[in-house]
Amino acid sequence: MAAAVIMSTGLPVGFVQFCKEIWEAPDNKMLSRLGLKVAEDARKSGVCIYTASVRKKNGVLYFLYKYGNAKKLAVYSDLKTKLPGFEAEVISSEDNQNSASQGIVYICPLNRNNVTLIRKLFPYTLPSNHKGKPLTIGLGDRLGAASPGHIRLLAGKNVFPVLAQQSIRELNLTGRTYEDVLESASWAVFQEGYESGYGADGDHLKTAAEVRMALGCGFTMITLDCSEHIDNKAAAYSTEEAETAYCLLPEGQRDLLEKKYLGVDFNITSEYSIRFSRDEFIKAVLIYNKAIEFATDIYNNIIKVCGRDIDFEMSIDETLTSTSPASHFFAARELIDGGVSVTSLAPRFCGEFQKGIDYRGELAEFEREFGMHAEIAKHFGYKLSVHSGSDKFTVFPIIGRLTGGRYHLKTAGTNWLEAVRLITLKNPSLYRRMHSFALENLSEARKYYHISAEPQKIPDIREIADEDLHCLMDKDDSRQVLHITYGLILQAAATDKSLIFRDEIFETIGKYEDEYYKLLIGHIGKHLDCLGVS
Ligand code: ZN
Numbered sequence: 001m002a003a004a005v006i007m008s009t010g011l012p013v014g015f016v017q018f019c020k021e022i023w024e025a026p027d028n029k030m031l032s033r034l035g036l037k038v039a040e041d042a043r044k045s046g047v048c049i050y051t052a053s054v055r056k057k058n059g060v061l062y063f064l065y066k067y068g069n070a071k072k073l074a075v076y077s078d079l080k081t082k083l084p085g086f087e088a089e090v091i092s093s094e095d096n097q098n099s100a101s102q103g104i105v106y107i108c109p110l111n112r113n114n115v116t117l118i119r120k121l122f123p124y125t126l127p128s129n130h131k132g133k134p135l136t137i138g139l140g141d142r143l144g145a146a147s148p149g150h151i152r153l154l155a156g157k158n159v160f161p162v163l164a165q166q167s168i169r170e171l172n173l174t175g176r177t178y179e180d181v182l183e184s185a186s187w188a189v190f191q192e193g194y195e196s197g198y199g200a201d202g203d204h205l206k207t208a209a210e211v212r213m214a215l216g217c218g219f220t221m222i223t224l225d226c227s228e229h230i231d232n233k234a235a236a237y238s239t240e241e242a243e244t245a246y247c248l249l250p251e252g253q254r255d256l257l258e259k260k261y262l263g264v265d266f267n268i269t270s271e272y273s274i275r276f277s278r279d280e281f282i283k284a285v286l287i288y289n290k291a292i293e294f295a296t297d298i299y300n301n302i303i304k305v306c307g308r309d310i311d312f313e314m315s316i317d318e319t320l321t322s323t324s325p326a327s328h329f330f331a332a333r334e335l336i337d338g339g340v341s342v343t344s345l346a347p348r349f350c351g352e353f354q355k356g357i358d359y360r361g362e363l364a365e366f367e368r369e370f371g372m373h374a375e376i377a378k379h380f381g382y383k384l385s386v387h388s389g390s391d392k393f394t395v396f397p398i399i400g401r402l403t404g405g406r407y408h409l410k411t412a413g414t415n416w417l418e419a420v421r422l423i424t425l426k427n428p429s430l431y432r433r434m435h436s437f438a439l440e441n442l443s444e445a446r447k448y449y450h451i452s453a454e455p456q457k458i459p460d461i462r463e464i465a466d467e468d469l470h471c472l473m474d475k476d477d478s479r480q481v482l483h484i485t486y487g488l489i490l491q492a493a494a495t496d497k498s499l500i501f502r503d504e505i506f507e508t509i510g511k512y513e514d515e516y517y518k519l520l521i522g523h524i525g526k527h528l529d530c531l532g533v534s
Pocket of ligand 1 (some may be wrong): 204315316318346387388
């Protein structure tokens with residue numbers, strides 16, 4: 001009977017013994033040393049123990065392992081009492097006829113119930129805000145598979161990672177929820193034994209309901225997308241049109257604003273000051289007035305009163321024209337005067353920040369304008385936030401230098417593209433199918449993302465050998481096509497509703513996860529090098 005229990009988990013009979021050996025370590029030092037030794041033995045029987053995850057608390061041992069392609073949590077105790085709450089399959093040593101050991105192993109799936117218990121036991125698996133951390137990087141993990149690679153890269157570096165970062169658009173396209181995104185991050189942190197803290201960003205949220213939802217799920221950062229409240233038309237108004245529209249605002253409000261902004265020199269640094277012309281001032285009011293009201297309202301009525309200290313970012317980056325430094329100053333001043341505590345602000349910079357490829361635009365102009373934005377952020381004491389920050393290698397040195405290493409950078413799609421690169425290397429047949437599907441469905445994906453890729457420039461995949469497929473991940477056109485079709489690929493279903501690619505994508509990543517982590521370490525590592533992060 002006994003062997004059957006072990007059989008049901010599929011685990012080798014020595015598993016209980018492995019657990020017992022690690023559990024017997026008298027102290028933490030021995031724990032990790034024994035963990036390594038046992039992990040070596042376990043590996044021979046096909047079990048991969050994540051040694052960094054091994055923890056002992058109140059006489060109970062916890063660690064993550066992978067057997068086959070399934071990751072599980074093992075909980076071991078010598079007590080015959082069931083631990084509270086874990087949903088688990090139980091293997092006791094008595095089931096194991098070869099073993100003289102005593103103890104019970106709980107084999108726990110990585111589900112919501114179990115992550116809730118792990119978070120209580122090990123609070124470092126919960127996200128936290130990043131107040132006081134100069135350099136923070138958003139590392140959106142659309143598949144919920146990349147964070148361990150990011151954590152391995154950041155070990156020992158002075159970077160606070162925002163491991164959970166998804167926009168509603170991404171949630172819709174991947175078919176995930178905020179709970180799910182945060183669970184993946186917690187398990188990744190536990191797997192890697194990473195205790196230095198991480199953030200969770202409800203990215204590009206547009207409504208009060210979305211903000212409440214993200215906060216309810218435990219997110220620690222809110223990026224409020226104010227684009228729907230920005231009046232893009234006003235930027236193109238003639239002086240006359242602008243005056244007419246401006247006069248529609250209540251007189252009291254206009255008086256207050258004029259006293260505050262007209263005829264005043266705002267000294268940002270000893271060399272740089274802002275003085276609004278009437279034209280500039282009126283445009284700034286018309287373009288940003290509603291967005292500021294919206295952000296102030298959301299902040300004061302939802303975020304400030306939620307009972308936790310939340311990082312608030314205002315994003316005005318998804319607009320048609322770039323944000324002038326004067327407009328940036330105006331928006332920030334008004335937000336702060338409206339009682340908003342700003343952690344970061346994302347203007348739209350000049351040039352193009354397209355998804356998944358390098359910066360396009362005039363470098364000298366970028367450097368000049370970015371420098372002013374950086375000084376304004378410093379002046380108010382928040383961080384400049386750079387969105388669509390994947391792969392912007394030519395401007396990274398400027399960003400690192402002009403901010404003095406104090407900024408927030410967001411990446412996401414590039415982590416998916418490294419998964420695609422892994423697939424080109426390890427499962428070329430899957431890649432070929434994804435590639436054709438992406439090209440066929442590109443016009444649909446273009447409804448959600450603006451890119452300049454020209455699919456006709458992508459070489460015919462039938463003429464590329466398997467071993468050369470990975471080169472497609474180094475070319476802008478193919479990168480962008482695979483970048484923006486991720487949602488369609490993940491959710492593609494056959495007529496019988498079975499998913500065409502999803503399971504095979506996860507299987508491939510699971511099977512070669514160490515290789516995936518290495519690709520991420522290399523690629524995001526290149527980001528850090530260019531940014532000047534050591
Ligand atoms: Zn953005």
